[in-house]
Amino acid sequence: MTLRTYITRRLIVIIPTFFFISMVIFALIHLAPGDPVIAMVGRHPISYEVMEKIRKDLGLDKPIPVQYVIWVSRLLRGNFGYSYVSARPVINMISEKVPRTLELMLVAEAVSVVIAIILGVIAAVKHYSLADAACSLGALIGYSAPNFWIALIAMLFFTLWLRWLPASGTQTIGIEFASPFHALLDHLKYLILPTSILVLGWTAYLFRMVRSSMLEVLRQDYITTARAKGLKERVVIYKHALRNALLPVITYEGYSIGFLLGGAAVIEYIFSWPGLGQFMVLIAESRDYPTLMGLAMMIALMVLVANLCADIAYAIVDPRIRYD
Amino acid sequence: MTKEPQTKSERETEEVYEPSKATRIFIVWRKLKISELAVFGFGIVLTLAVFAVFAPIIAPYDPNFMGTSMRPPSMSHFFGTDARGRDMLTLVFYGARVSLYVGLATVALEVAIGLAIGMISGYFGGIIDEVLMRMTDVILTLPTLPLLIVAISMFEVRSIHMIVLVMGIVGWPFIARVVRSEFLSLRESTFVEAARSIGATNWRIIVHHILPNILSTIIVLATMDIPWYIFYEAELTFLGFGDPNSASWGVLLERGHLYLSSAWWLITFPGLALLFTSLGFNLFGDGLRDALDVRTSGR
């Protein structure tokens, strides 16, 4: 099948998945014990009638399946709900935060991929050497270390003791009055710590994948054939081996969004980085159900899109997959 | 063809044959590498277990004893004391109990559910399989931590057991999927065919033939998952979704991070404990996987 057919098929599959996820999220949130209106209202002395009105406004008096349909139909039109706690449409709040999180994730992703591939290839090619052992050990530690703890230690070191880097927010107050160049530089200073923590964990994981994939590929017959043709070792590794080794890595990159979002949640919280992760932690505590649902769907959507991109990239690179 | 007299050729062979020093070190290194790290990892795990089980005996102080507060590490308090004057070393020991419990209990739960669902899905196939696998896909796609946060925040009760329950319920899809695919591939294998041909019932085939083979994979997966759950519990607690009354390392970190600038020891040691626990299980799990792999591939 052609690439186009493959993409079309994949896109079509997303639709039932999307609905399924929406059902799961809806069920999860509505299955929770407790009355959402009471939770929202909290300690405020509100009369019964007002509560009933709120209930009606939110449509909470309708049967659950109906509520679900209403919610999903609004979702499809881009209406992610309205937060009563903050008195704003959910979509507005989310769209402020998404770029911040994307910034973190994309930078972390880019840096991790580059480092992991370079080191992974070196480790695989120099299998059993000191370089391999050192990288593998480093990766193991990076993979095993609790990311929020590393974040705290980094904060301790770089912010409190060395005073090199800031530990909260995205920019210094008043920087907007300086030149754009200085603003960028300033912003970068804030970006370094949170991004580095994410990079640490993800590079460790990716490195292991690249290394094992590369080792597997280097064992293959076609690598011997390539050498037998008289190709330089560098060509054998970077042209013949790497292309094949990176195939499964593309799939893992699809998972990266799950990993990075999770990591982002706690990292953003620690560094007061105003992104989706921090947002999620804050509203989860406040029981703002509409927002929570909207946010959950947004995250799910991001993950689905990322997976789709990974699958398409894989299909482009591996000619075998399209012929299934 | 030319031929040399035997003795001279043999002598030459002897000279050339002696492997260089580098090669010899290389051989020994390879022999060790496979087992040494795994043993080290196992050692860590064992130490952890000992700490957990014997905490009341090994710990230098009673966990509720309150001495001078906010003391940095010293001879009498190796890990310092916290805001209430409790000895950190003791607290870390007791924390091991909770964390270990969380790790093991959650993994037990996820394996129980995942095994059951995976086998059901594989055995019955058809619509049951389709539905279960769709559910599995959905849960697997969603990022774990946000999912846990959403799930936990739904419940008023914040107990450590609740956390275990929620994590176990979120964690089964991965196991289920692996179990299912192994089940399906084993079902088609020749030794199952052979068993069937001599009249073994379905039940016997599943329990006696297929299950033991799946078990080795599951053991590896379970071992690798334990540190993740210990870690997730700590993370959830740190973010405020945990059980403030439990003595887990997450609670220590959550309490301690408020005093980051003044009392660095409050978070350093619990964090190191987490790090080593994770390291231990990962090393051990890696070694375990290599060992089991070798057996099945018959190298």
Added chain:
Amino acid sequence: MSESLLRVNDLKTYFFTAEGVVKAVDNVNIEIKKEEVLGLVGESGCGKSTVALSVMRLVRDPGKIVGGEIWFNGEDLLKKGEGEMRKIRGAEISIIFQNPMSSLNPVFTVGSQIAEAIKLHQNVEKDKIKGKVAEILGKVGIPDPPKRMEDYPHEYSGGMAQRAMIAMALSCNPKLLIADEPTTNLDVTIQAQILELMKDLRKDFGASILLIGHDLGVISELSDKIAVMYAGKVVEYSDLTGIFQKPMHPYTQALLESIPRLDVETDRLRIIPGRVPRLINPPSGCRFHSRCEHTMKVCTEKEPLLTEVGQDHMVACHLHTSDSKSSNRRR
């Protein structure tokens, strides 16, 4: 008498594994003349593939060539640097492997992989390369080359893939083609086709072939001479008549006898008792002695050397040699 193209003298290739040193190739001597086909026969694990890789100097860790000489076109390949070897690989000596499907890189088209070899070793203009690839694919019998060369390996059948491999190997007109079990993984009918193809190509390209395999019948289809290997050593070497009509080594005899025959009634097939010895600690003396019917005391003590017992016929067996004949130097 045609000249010698390849002469392997006392080749030793050992593998330094964690369990010990595996003497996979232990003092092997073979010779291939120009435009000659030598069949190297032996069971799995006897070291024949290692010989092939050693000639190409493609032996990787933990294997190492630890002794001997490989004379090719008047030069000792073992004394050459890696850069010089690269010029020889693919251009002067080519190799094809047992499993064609896994020997081709799955992410590149077949045509591009052949073109790669041509680009590397030959001075062909860019726009002429595609033509050359199509030409060589046509020569190996692949239908519709211009279309098929844009296909990926997984779109080829086993037989076609092997033809493509042969095309790639011959694309730069090598003097020596090493074929390591080229037909083992193919159906019998395809096997026959490939052998026919190789016969034709041998004439067209004038190359010598080192044909490696474990099936005497298949190997003899194409070979002029046959070398029988056992446990890392060559035990018998002769032309076809010598091997089939006057096999001298007990192993060769046993091999021939264990082939089931349609014209003779037999109740049981002849088997060779025992197992191939582990090459980590090979038995002393002759490596076949534990399975041989004619073992003598000397067989357990001294290793027999390859000695001439007839015109172009050499055997490594104490039955046919005595110490007076053993230091026989030819040239």
